[in-house]
Structure formats: structure tokens, C-alpha cells
Amino acid sequence: MPLAPTTPASLVDQAIAGMRALLESGEWEVGTRVPPEPALAAALGVSRNTVREAVKALAHLGLLQVRRGDGTYVAATTDMQALMRKQLARVDIAHLLEVRHAIEVRAAALAAERRTAADLASMDAIMDRRRQAVLDGDGPAFIDADVDFHCAVVAAAHNPLLVELYDGLVETLRASIEHPGAADVLAAEHDAVLDAIRAGDPAVAATASADLLDHVVP
Amino acid sequence: MPLAPTTPASLVDQAIAGMRALLESGEWEVGTRVPPEPALAAALGVSRNTVREAVKALAHLGLLQVRRGDGTYVAATTDMQALMRKQLARVDIAHLLEVRHAIEVRAAALAAERRTAADLASMDAIMDRRRQAVLDGDGPAFIDADVDFHCAVVAAAHNPLLVELYDGLVETLRASIEHPGAADVLAAEHDAVLDAIRAGDPAVAATASADLLDHVVP
Structure with missing residues (x-):
């Protein structure tokens, strides 16, 4: 050549x-x-x-x-993010949430099988920040911690293609997260996902993740 | 302006x-x-x-x-296909199959809720072609029909973003499908997915789809 x-x-x-x-x-x-x-x-x-x-x-x-x-x-910052932004400009938020559901439920199951000690420590720290933000009534900090938690679940699946697809969605999802006010009604659902991942139970992790996302109304 | x-x-x-x-x-x-x-x-x-x-x-x-x-x-032919091709050149087939699993299981559940009469007629015709290809020992026709079936399940979910993501994967998946020889060991699993979609049962459709994909070894 x-x-x-x-x-x-x-x-x-x-x-x-x-x-x-x-x-x-x-x-x-x-x-x-x-x-x-x-x-x-x-x-x-x-x-x-x-x-x-x-x-x-x-x-x-x-x-x-x-x-x-x-x-x-x-x-x-990545091609996937750029492409998702273009796609997302013309898709329904309901369709976006269905894709999020697909990726995140599968990621939760894989995370239960593959999470490392570092993944669990990171998720624990994020959940602490999430709780503290509710106590402080700090909306932006809550939204950051909430987004970080969902990204951490996907990261713990250790599949770079899932991470890339999820990254493409996440900025649009961020805009859809509401500050919970004085009470965080989904705290228990988030804990259930993390507990199942910690316990290493893929089926329970998938169910808990689906249950959490079913509470996220478009 | x-x-x-x-x-x-x-x-x-x-x-x-x-x-x-x-x-x-x-x-x-x-x-x-x-x-x-x-x-x-x-x-x-x-x-x-x-x-x-x-x-x-x-x-x-x-x-x-x-x-x-x-x-x-x-x-x-689309940005998503181009981007997936670039990504897929550097990801494991195992990771790709996990993304496929995420999209397709969710799509099967949504298809059970949303499939039209036309979707069902199309899936029936594809399954006929799939069976005939096995009888004829026609490898290329079998692979076409098999890919078409999985695309039809995703299409029946009526979510354009899921379709676009799946389209990005499908050409790489096609290369991983083997001709079944004289016996199609996954015929029953395919029928089970279609039956659940026809019956309008999202939970059974998701389980049947996951069961089918668990038989697809990377």
C-alpha cells in the first residue's frame, strides 16, 4: 500500500x-x-x-x-452527544424516556453483576449528596446528584457503548428533572436500585430500576 | 432577526x-x-x-x-448508522449484544401494547419466510428474514428513536447471524415473542424477548 x-x-x-x-x-x-x-x-x-x-x-x-x-x-463533546441532540430536537420526550428505560434497566442488571467496590463507593457518595441537597433545599445540587446517580448505574455496567448512548440522552433528561421541594418522594426507589446492585442481584436490580423509571412521568 | x-x-x-x-x-x-x-x-x-x-x-x-x-x-445512509459503524469498529460484540438486548426487550414490551393489525400481518409474513428458508436450506434468505423479524419487533414499538438506534446496530448484527442448517433451534423462541406481542402482554413479550436473546451467544 x-x-x-x-x-x-x-x-x-x-x-x-x-x-x-x-x-x-x-x-x-x-x-x-x-x-x-x-x-x-x-x-x-x-x-x-x-x-x-x-x-x-x-x-x-x-x-x-x-x-x-x-x-x-x-x-x-462527543459525536453521539451531537447526534442525540439533533435527534432529540425532533423526538417526543415520551420516546426519549422509553429509550432511557431500555438502557437503564438493562444497565442496572449488568451493574449488579459487574459493579466494583469503587462503583459502590461512588454511588454511596452520590446518594449522600442527593440526600443532603434535599435537606438543604438546594435544587441545582439535587439535580446534579440525581443525574450523577443514574449515570453511575450505567457506568457500573462496564459497557462503553451503553455509556455513550446514555451520555447522549443525559443532558436532555437533566432538563426534565424537577426539584423535589422539601420531600424526595423517590428516595426509596433510588435506594432499592442501589441495594440490589450492591447485593449482586440482576433481576431485582432490573425490576427496581423499571419501578423507579415508571415513577418518572414525562 | x-x-x-x-x-x-x-x-x-x-x-x-x-x-x-x-x-x-x-x-x-x-x-x-x-x-x-x-x-x-x-x-x-x-x-x-x-x-x-x-x-x-x-x-x-x-x-x-x-x-x-x-x-x-x-x-x-443515516448519521446514526455512520456513527454506530465508527463506534462498532472499536467495541466488543458482547457489548453490542447487550445494547441489542436493552433495546429489543423494551421494544417487545412496547410492541405488545402498540402493535397494529398491519404490524402483526407483517411479522406473520416474515416468520413464514423464515420457516420456508429453513425448509429450502437457503442461508441468505434465512438471515434476511431473521433480521427482518427483529427489526419488525422494534418497528412495532412505534418509537422512532428506538428504531434509529436499532438500525445503527443491525448491519453489524447481521454479520453475526449464522445459518441454522437443517434445523432452526430458535423457531419456538421467535414464535413465543410474536405470540406475546399478538396477545398484547408486555411482561410476557419482554420475558420471551430476553429468553430469545439469551440463546444468542456472542
Whole structure:
């Protein structure tokens, strides 16, 4: 196989890869503005034209959003997240919750089989934060902890494809979570999921997860 | 809000939309070669430069593949399919089957609630084809019918997001299906899923679907 000659296209690919690394590392967060073209060109060691083409490609992918006369912003940090955002703009929240149910119930069962001591410690700490947020009446902290718990269940299944699909949904789900006010009516349901995962019982974990999600009304 | 002026970028977007329409309509199938630049430019009513940029964008998305000195080929027909192909190249088949399990078990339960008479007629016809293929010893026809059955279950859930996710997996799953030889050991399991969907029993449909998938060894 002949070596491919160095072409502008491959420089663009390098610039894309460099920006993807910044997105995936968390250095570029969703909603933040990316540095201007000259700074990017200097940082990536390529021309401004190359940067412009790479930004255009990432905008087509839905990772960046170019706002005319304003700047370029991070719209998503992974392809799956970008794609889900595009899909989610035209799907019902009810359909989204059905996909969430599919992923999360299966993940709970797998988590019961595969969770490590570190997974359990992390989930315990998250549940402590969730309880404390209710006591403090701290809505944003509650929503963060709630989302973190559901992500932790999926992470404990140790299946990167499930994690990626769930990550694609989670920002939209976050917007649908309500602050519980003085009483957290779903505390017992969350505890039941965690107890079953801790006990290593996949069937009970799946049932508890389905029961929890059945309480989440679209 | 001021009207955006017509720019090369928006012509590129139009060219991309035109090519997407050909991909989604089935006119451009996976694996086929797309027409050369001049023909595309004429068909889309844009310049060759615009076509080139649109092809580049679709290649970045994974929908087209540019093979140097050969031509441009269709790699996927939807963004989700393209993204899944990229993901699937680096995930275990075991992880893929877990995602399949998550989607399909939930879809079977929803299908039991939502299937129409047309869904049932279609599934019956597919099962007839599946049985006939075994009798005929026709491996390719068997695999087609088997894949069609699983897609039909997901379609009967009437959730476009589930369909899109499943479509992303299905071509990789197809490659994992073996021809059953003289006896179809999973015929009863398939019948059980269809019977539960016909009976409108979500719990039995989910159990039957999980039972079927538990027999599919990675």
C-alpha cells in the first residue's frame, strides 16, 4: 500500500483530532466559546485556513456551533452527544424516556453483576449528596446528584457503548428533572436500585430500576 | 432577526441536504458508488467546488467514503448508522449484544401494547419466510428474514428513536447471524415473542424477548 502524501485534507484531519481531544478531555465544555481562529491556528500549528475548515467540519458534525458575528461555541463533546441532540430536537420526550428505560434497566442488571467496590463507593457518595441537597433545599445540587446517580448505574455496567448512548440522552433528561421541594418522594426507589446492585442481584436490580423509571412521568 | 445572506456555506448545506435525501430515500445504497462530481453538480444545480465541499462534509460524518483514485462510495445512509459503524469498529460484540438486548426487550414490551393489525400481518409474513428458508436450506434468505423479524419487533414499538438506534446496530448484527442448517433451534423462541406481542402482554413479550436473546451467544 503506497503511503498517502501529506495533503491539506490530512492537516485538516489533524486539526479536527486536536480539537476533538480538547472536547473529550473536558477542557472545552458545552456552552463555552472556543478561542478565535488565530489562537487556534497557533495552538494546533496549522494555518488559519486549515482551522477554518476543521471548524466547519466539526460544525457539520454538531460538535461546534458557529454564531455569525459572535464566535464559535461548543455544542457537544462527543459525536453521539451531537447526534442525540439533533435527534432529540425532533423526538417526543415520551420516546426519549422509553429509550432511557431500555438502557437503564438493562444497565442496572449488568451493574449488579459487574459493579466494583469503587462503583459502590461512588454511588454511596452520590446518594449522600442527593440526600443532603434535599435537606438543604438546594435544587441545582439535587439535580446534579440525581443525574450523577443514574449515570453511575450505567457506568457500573462496564459497557462503553451503553455509556455513550446514555451520555447522549443525559443532558436532555437533566432538563426534565424537577426539584423535589422539601420531600424526595423517590428516595426509596433510588435506594432499592442501589441495594440490589450492591447485593449482586440482576433481576431485582432490573425490576427496581423499571419501578423507579415508571415513577418518572414525562 | 436579520435574514442570513446567501453564502457559499448555505449552498454547501443545500448540496448536503440534496445528497442526504438521496441516501435516506434508498436511492443511494450502502456500498454503491456515487456519481462523479460534474454529474452531481449538474443534478444539484451547484458548482463543482460546492459539491466537493459537501462530499467532504458527508465524508467527515461517515456517510460517504472517498477512495483516492477510485471514487466516492456510500458508507452509511443515516448519521446514526455512520456513527454506530465508527463506534462498532472499536467495541466488543458482547457489548453490542447487550445494547441489542436493552433495546429489543423494551421494544417487545412496547410492541405488545402498540402493535397494529398491519404490524402483526407483517411479522406473520416474515416468520413464514423464515420457516420456508429453513425448509429450502437457503442461508441468505434465512438471515434476511431473521433480521427482518427483529427489526419488525422494534418497528412495532412505534418509537422512532428506538428504531434509529436499532438500525445503527443491525448491519453489524447481521454479520453475526449464522445459518441454522437443517434445523432452526430458535423457531419456538421467535414464535413465543410474536405470540406475546399478538396477545398484547408486555411482561410476557419482554420475558420471551430476553429468553430469545439469551440463546444468542456472542
